[in-house]
Amino acid sequence: MSPPRNRVVEPVSSSRARAIVSMSLLVADLVMLIMTVENLHGPVRLVLGLILGLVVPGWCVVGPLRLDNAALEVGLTVAVSMASCMLVAQVLLSVHAWHLVVFEEVTCVLCLPSLIWQVHLVPRRRGRPA
Numbered sequence: 001m002s003p004p005r006n007r008v009v010e011p012v013s014s015s016r017a018r019a020i021v022s023m024s025l026l027v028a029d030l031v032m033l034i035m036t037v038e039n040l041h042g043p044v045r046l047v048l049g050l051i052l053g054l055v056v057p058g059w060c061v062v063g064p065l066r067l068d069n070a071a072l073e074v075g076l077t078v079a080v081s082m083a084s085c086m087l088v089a090q091v092l093l094s095v096h097a098w099h100l101v102v103f104e105e106v107t108c109v110l111c112l113p114s115l116i117w118q119v120h121l122v123p124r125r126r127g128r129p130a
Helices: 012-037 043-054 056-065 070-094 100-119
Strands: none
Touching (some): 012 043, 012 056, 012 100, 043 056, 043 100, 056 100, 070 100
8 A cells, every 4th residue: 555645635615615716707708708709798798808807817827726825816816817918918919910809709718628627626525434
């Protein structure tokens, strides 16, 4: 029998909270993608666009790090999202290739794999040993 590995075991409630956040952002990402492709407008698209710009790209990067400080994760998520969106937008503007709808669609598609992966990282509950 191999010796036990020294690894940090995360509480189940924290893993479930991460999965809920990831699932919520995954749904928002998919709905935003559908609304963008179908050219639907309105307050829902505005709110989802804000969520997409402020949270989704950052959570795709910060979420898998599994930091133990929720405030740090929220701050880093917003900071990474805003920095990445501004950087990409500036590059696209500089090369005269800026188009907001395409930017939204590409962002939605690029964030999907990370969000799906994070939803599936939740450990499954097994029966308790006697």
